[in-house]
Amino acid sequence: MSKSFYIGLFLACVAVQMPAQTLSFRRQVLETGVSAKSVHIADFNGDGKADVAVLNTGELDMGSVAVMLRTSTGFSAPVVTSTGGIAAWSMATGDFNQDGKMDVAVVNNASGNVSIMLGNGDGTFRIGGYYATHLSPNAITAADLNGDGHLDLAVVNGGSGDLTILLGKGNGTFTTGASIYLGSSPTDVVAADFNADGIQDLAVTNGVLGLQVVVVLLGNGDGSFRVGQSLNTDNEPIALVAGQFSQNGKADLAVANLVSNDISLLAGAGNGTFQPAVSYSTGNGPSGIAAADFNRDSKLDLVVCNDVSNNVSVYLGHGDGTFQPAISLATGSSPTSIAVGDLNHDGRRDIATAGPEGVVLLLNTTH
Numbered sequence: 001m002s003k004s005f006y007i008g009l010f011l012a013c014v015a016v017q018m019p020a021q022t023l024s025f026r027r028q029v030l031e032t033g034v035s036a037k038s039v040h041i042a043d044f045n046g047d048g049k050a051d052v053a054v055l056n057t058g059e060l061d062m063g064s065v066a067v068m069l070r071t072s073t074g075f076s077a078p079v080v081t082s083t084g085g086i087a088a089w090s091m092a093t094g095d096f097n098q099d100g101k102m103d104v105a106v107v108n109n110a111s112g113n114v115s116i117m118l119g120n121g122d123g124t125f126r127i128g129g130y131y132a133t134h135l136s137p138n139a140i141t142a143a144d145l146n147g148d149g150h151l152d153l154a155v156v157n158g159g160s161g162d163l164t165i166l167l168g169k170g171n172g173t174f175t176t177g178a179s180i181y182l183g184s185s186p187t188d189v190v191a192a193d194f195n196a197d198g199i200q201d202l203a204v205t206n207g208v209l210g211l212q213v214v215v216v217l218l219g220n221g222d223g224s225f226r227v228g229q230s231l232n233t234d235n236e237p238i239a240l241v242a243g244q245f246s247q248n249g250k251a252d253l254a255v256a257n258l259v260s261n262d263i264s265l266l267a268g269a270g271n272g273t274f275q276p277a278v279s280y281s282t283g284n285g286p287s288g289i290a291a292a293d294f295n296r297d298s299k300l301d302l303v304v305c306n307d308v309s310n311n312v313s314v315y316l317g318h319g320d321g322t323f324q325p326a327i328s329l330a331t332g333s334s335p336t337s338i339a340v341g342d343l344n345h346d347g348r349r350d351i352a353t354a355g356p357e358g359v360v361l362l363l364n365t366t367h
Contacts, residue, residue, distance in 0.1 A: 021295055023314060023327055025351070025362040032056060032066045032078050032358040039354035041341030044102045044123045045069055050341045051123065051360075053353050055088045055106065056080070059287065063088025063115075065104055068121035068359070070343070077263040084130065086110035093144040094151045095119075097128070097172030105153055106138045114140065116156060120124045128172040134179070135159030143191035146223035147175075150198065152177075154187035154202055158263035163204060167223050178224040182206060182215055192251040193243035194218070194228075195272035201225070203253055206257050207236040214240060214255055218272050228272050234279055235260035243291040243300045246260045246321035256286040256304050263289065263304060267321050280323060283309035288338040295366055305335035307352045312351060312362070331359035 012352035030052060038055040045051065057063045063085055066078035085108025096103040101119035108115060113132050116124035136159030144224040150170035156163050161184050167175035184206040194201040199219040206213050212235055216228035234257040245252045250270035254327040255277075256263050261284055283306030294301045299319035304326075305312050310333050313326035337355035343350040348364035 020059040022366075023316075023329075024365045024367075025329055026365050028074075028361040028363060029332065029357060030068050030075055030078075030359040030361065032045060032068070032354075035061075035356065036066075036354040036358050037088070038337045039339045039352050039359055040091060040093050040104075041339045041343065041352055042102050042161060044119060044121075046101065046121055047258070050343050051075075052339075052343070052352055052359055053091075053093070053104065054337075054359050055083075057088040062086060063106065063108060065091070065106065065117060065125060069123050070345075071359055072242075073106055074099065076123075081117065081125045083108060083115045084127055085113060085115050085119065088115075089137070090139045092140045092153065093123075094142040096142075096151055096168055098150075098170050101358075103128070103172065107133075107140045107155060109136050109138055109158075112137065114153065114166065116174070126274060129174070131166055131176065133157055133164045134162055136260050138166070139188045141185070141189050141191050141202075145191070145200050145219060146197065147221055152223060154189050154191065156182075156189045156204055158185045158187065161185055163202070163217070164223075165223055180217060180225055186215075187237070188239045190240050190242045190253075194242075194268055196270050201228075203240060203242065203271065205237040205240050205255060207232075207233075207238050207258065207283055208348070212237060212257075214266065215254060216272060216274070229274060231265075231274050231277065232265055232272050233257055233277055234262050238262065238287055239289045241289045241291045241302070243302050245291075245302075245317055245323075247299070247319045251320065252321065254289055254291065254302055256282070256289040258285060258307075260288060261286065263302070265321065265323075278322075280315060282306055282313045282326065283311050283328065285309065285329070286313070287336045288353075290338050290340045290351075292340040294349050294364060296348070303333065303338060303340065304349055305338040307334050307336055307355075312353065329362055331355070331362070332360040335360065
């Protein structure tokens, strides 16, 4: 055998024997009120530090947004503003009126509308308007869908099985745009450029009525969409996130499947189509998913919150679209929403989950 053969064999053995990288996190609980549902991380008072916002909701109660501002010693007590709607289920953040202050758009499931909450720059909000959707809206995302430089909104309506587009004017007001019928009960929506044409597209999870799929909607550049590929997932896809997991410049999708207790990785081809799903096991009842680089190796990782097993599953990415087996981290009971960001300004990506106990922070201390 040649010398190069033995060197290659030695290196292969070393690679096999190397242990998977571990992560370390410190747990902290923020009391936010009752029925914390949707959590976001953003700078709500313009001081350059990441704050935490969460929706407090109930099936028949008026919703509210509670903001915990980052302080020198931790986080402030919740600053609470009513949404003016019943059963606030989901929210999106962005500067909708272009005044440099973070705003919030909230989906009110029972009211059948969206509350636009314009930021005052101190963690409080004022109502900028209400916009009707169709039946039982349950998820929302913000992106520039028509290329005019203003943030628009895409809302999925679980009761009517369709999607409502609200086109932003850049002053905090919106006009109702296209409505796309999906034929099922959609649960989540994400925006990304899936066919590399410079126009934002959408992907929507459809996890009930026997349709275990993600539907891709390709943008026409004017805020309207055409239906693209339907992607098979595992049982009851409920949440999804887009990212370049294979570092090839093409947008991929990762989907949390509530009933089959796994995630589906869908590799994008860069033309609006995707490869068949590859599955990774999660905890029980995965209900939310996010992407970030947790170990600072410049490769995108994934994190899933598990509603039934009361934990999160973190998947460290290899940078080629594959991931290490899950690392499990305990949270509070029944985490239903997840967000990622640098909460203590140390350059590491942290995790926030929302549930009945309020918001549980997992502060990244990995070296």
